[in-house]
Amino acid sequence: MLDSTDTRLLAALQKDAHLTAQQLGEILNLSPSQAGRRRQRLEAEGYIEGYSARLDPVRLGLRVQGFVQVQLATHGPEQSSSFARLVRTRAEIISAWTMTGDADYLLRVFCDDLPALNSLIHNVLLPHPAVARVHSQIVMDQLKRDAPLPT
Structure with missing residues (x-):
């Protein structure tokens, strides 16, 4: 169970994962060692899954962001597993969800x-034997960046 100090710690780390134990302690009104132990506990309990850097896709030459909806022709476990393996092998697919x-x-x-998007759709996704239909949407502008989770 999280207490209010834990949720404040998680909120602070979502804003800046580089905060030191000293800085966290100042934010939370705890000693650096107490703040560090809380962070370690939240990591060990799986509340904090990891840390990463947010990169600018345009500066990396990734000028097209899109969402691709995929409908399978058949829904057996073999087809789903095969499609999931394909998704995991493609670097340009940065996240994937199963949907209703x-x-x-x-x-x-x-x-x-x-x-490149056209190639992904026509040379990778559509040829997969389980795929029946693909519908893509190109992002024109992102109004809100991926935000921290509410705590």
Whole structure:
């Protein structure tokens, strides 16, 4: 169970994962050692899954962001596993979800350009034997960056 200090610690780390135990202690009104132990406990208990850097896709040459909905022709465990393996092998697919509704999967992709997105769809996704239909949407502008989780 999280207490209010834990939730404040998690909120602070979502804003800046580089905070030292000293800085966390100042924010939380704890000693650096107490703040460090709390962080370690939250890591050990799985509340904190890891730390990463947020990169600028455009500066990396990834000028096209899209969402691709995939509908499978058949829904057996073998087809689902095979499609999941394909998704995990493609670097341009940065996240994937199974969905309710018309689409079975929603993929978030970043590609260098439109021909690269076209190639991903027509040369990788559609040829997969389990895939029946693909529907893509290109992001024109991102109004809100991936935000911290509410704590």
